[in-house]
Amino acid sequence: MKSAPLALFVVLIGTASAFAETGAERAACTPDVMRLCASQIPNAGAITLCLRENRVALSSACRTVVDRSDRSKGNIANRR
Structure with a gap:
């Protein structure tokens, strides 16, 4: 089933995007998602x-x- 690895990759990239804005930032978190949070896939x-x-x-x-990311969100929340 070749589509499963592709689907997993898309989910990981989308999830890492919640924190990351660049490819380097997404790449920084993808191994941690696989190691620590794989059971949560595909729920971003x-x-x-x-x-x-x-x-x-x-x-x-x-x-x-x-x-x-957390600091950025805190700054936005504090502006309201």
């Missing part, structure tokens, strides 16, 4: 929450992306 919201809940176990590159 659950994967996002999983990454936040497992922040201490994230690679330093993905942790930077998640932290940057």
Whole structure:
């Protein structure tokens, strides 16, 4: 079944996009999604929450992306 790996790749890229804006940022989090949050695939919201809940176990590159995203969202929320 060749479509399963492709579908998984699309889900991971979409999920990583919740945090990441560049290809490098998406690439930084994809291994962490597979390692820590694979059971949450294909639910992008659950994967996002999983990454936040497992922040201490994230690679330093993905942790930077998640932290940057959280700070950005905090800044937007504080403007309201």
